[in-house]
Amino acid sequence: MQLEFISAGQIILGVLFRFWPVWLALAVVLGASIAYRRRLGLYGQLFDSYVGVAGVLICLFWVFTALFSATVAPFNPLGQIAVMKDALPGAIEPESGQAFLFGGDKLARDVFSRMVYGSRIVLVIAPAATVFALMVGITLGLPAGYFGGLIDNVLSFLANLVLAFPVILLFYLLVTPGIMDTPIPYAMAGLFFLFPIIFFCTLFYTRYKHRPRLLALQLGLTVLIGGWVYVGLVFDADPLGIISIRPNELNIFVAVVFASAPGVFRIVRGLVMDINTRDYIAAAQTRGESPWYVMLWEVLPNARGPLIVDACLRIGYTAILLGTLGYFGLGLAPESPDWGTAIKDASRLLRSYIHPALPPTIALMSFVLGLNLLADALREQSLKD
C-alpha cells in the first residue's frame, strides 16, 4: 500500500501545533515570571541574561512536555501500526488520517510520540534521583566536613572508592536482570531512602526542640509521609496503592543515586570546610548551639548557592547517565520510549534510516543543554551577590 505524505512545511506546522498546551503553559509562566521578576529573588534574576532566559525556556519546555505528554503525543508510544514500519517523516497513517510527524521506527511506532513520552521517564527519574543523591551527600558530607578526623577519613575513603569505579562498570555490575533476584537493590534502596527521613527529622529537631508541640507535629508528618513513600518504594507495599515502582526502575534509580551521591558528598564536604572558618559559625558555637544545629541551620543555608548550581548540572548529568543505561540496554524495558533506548535502537540502523535517530538525540541534548545554561546563569548571578 502506498503511503501519503505531508510536506516539510506541514510537518513543522504540525509539530508546532501538537505542542499547543506546552506553548500555552510556557506563555503563562514566562509572562508571570517576567512581570514579577523583581520579587522572585534568584529565579527572577535569571531573566536578566540571555543565557538564563534560554536555560529557563528549554527546561520549562521539557517539563511541560512531560506533564502534557498525553495531549501532545498523537499516538500510543508502544502501539505498532504495521504499515508504518520505517515510514519517512510526514507519512499519513491511513486509519486515523493523522501523520507520523517524525516518521515510524523499525517496529512501526510513531517516533514523535515516543520522543514526547520519553521525556516523562527522563524528567521523573533524573530530578528524583538527584534529590536523593543530594540528601545522601548532604547528610554524610556535613559531619565529614564539620568534624573532620576519623569520620571524615572513613567517609572520604568510601566516597573515593565509589568514584574510582568507572561508571559504566558500576552499571554493568549493579543493573542486571539477575541482580533483581538478590536482595542487593532492595537493601541499597532501603538504605538510601532512609536518608531524607533522617535529614528532615534532624532538621526539625535541632531547630524546634524547645517547642514540643510544633516539633511533634513536624516529626509526625515527616515520619508519616516519609514512611509512606518508603514503604511504597522499597517494599512495594503501599497500603493505599498510589506509590509503586517496578523492580527494574528501582534498580536504575538506586544505581544512579549510588553513582552520583559521592560527588555531592565531596562538594558538600569542601563547602563545609570553607564555611567552617567564618565568624558566624564561631558565634553560633559560642552561643552553645549543638553541632547538628550549626551544620543544618548555619552552614547549609550558606552553602546553597553552589549546591543549587551543582544540582542543575547534576540533573543533566543524570539524564546523560540514564541515556547511557538505555544505550547499553541496561535496566529499562526494551520497548520503553526513553531517549537512551530509542537512540540505541536507531543507531543500529543508521545506514538505512536516520530519521528515528535524530528526535531522541536532539531531545536529550537540548534538555541537558538547557540545564547547563541554567546552571551557568545561576552561577553568574550568585557570583554577582
Added chain:
Amino acid sequence: MLTFITRRLGTMVLTMLCLTLVVFFMVNLEPNLRKLSISQLDMRSSDEHIESWLVRNGYRDNFFLRYGRWLGVVQKQPNVNPQTGQPVPRFSHCNEPAEPYYGGILQGDFGCSTKFKTTVAAKLFPALGATGILMFWVMVTMVPVALLVGIFAGMREGSRTDRTLSVASIATTATPEYVSGIFFTVIFATWLGWLNGSAATATSQGISFHNFTLPVMTMAIYGTGYIARMTRASMVEVMTQQFIRTARLKGLSFPGVVVKHALRNALIAPFTVIMLQFPWLLTGVVIVEVMFRYQGFGYTLVEAAGNNDIDLLLGCSLVSVFVVLLTQLISDVGYAYLNPRIRVQ
C-alpha cells in the same frame, strides 16, 4: 614528597583490594553463576547438573578462599576427574598445571576467558593496546583545542569571543558520546560519505583517516568543553591578578602578557582536570568502541559483562580501577610539583 607518594600508594593498594573484592562479590552472585554454568553446559541442563558443574569447578568453595586464589595468595587445586583420577583442566582452551599452584594476579595470571575461549591476558592486553592508540589520538586532538579555546575565552572576560566560546563549550558538555556519535555519523558518513561509520576495519586493516576520525572526534568533543571551561575559569582568575596589571602598566603588549605571564599560571588547574578526565574517558571509550565496533578495551568490557565472563570482567575492572587511581596520583603529584605554593612538606 616521598612519604606523600608512599602514603598515596598505600591508599591506592587498599582501594584496589576493596574494589576488586566488591567486583568479585558482584560477579559471583548466584544469578551470574547460574548464567555462566548454563552458557558452559547447555540450555536444558537440570538443576543438579548445574550444581554439580559449579561444585566441580570450585565455584562453590568459600568466598574468601576463591578471592585468595584469584589474587594468588592461595593455591589453586587442579580438577580431578573422579572416574579416572586424572586431573582435567577447567576449561579446555587454557592450559592448567596438573598440580596445585599459585596462579593469580600477583603471579601475573589473569585467568581464563569463557567468552573468547582463550586466556584473559591474550585477550585483554591487545585490546588495551588498541584502546591506547585511540586514547592517544583523542588526547592529541582534545587537549590543544580545549586549552586554546579556554585561553581565548578567558583572556578577556565578558567579551563577544568569550560568550560565544563559553556557550559552545557548554553545548559540547551537554552532548554525550552516544549523541554526538550519531550526529557525526549522520553528517559525515550517511550524508557526505567522507568517513567510515564504523571502525571495525581499524583492527584488521590498520588505522586510517577514514575509519578512525569519527571515533576520535566523538570522544574528543565531550571532554573538550569541560577542559575548556576549566581553563577559561583559571585564565579569568589569573587575568585579574596584580602581577598581570603590573605587567600591563609597565607597557607590555597584551599578547605578551598573556603568553609570558598568564599562561604558565593558568595552566596548573587544567592539568589536574585533564588527568582526572581519564575516568570519564573510560566511559567514553566503552560507548565509542561499542558504537563504532572498535575492538578495544571498552568493547571487551561490554562483551565480558554481557556474557558474565568472570575472569575477564575482573581483569577489566582491575585495569580500569588501576588507571583511574594512577591518574589521580599523577594529578596530585603533578599539581604539587607545578604549584610552588602547595609543595608538600
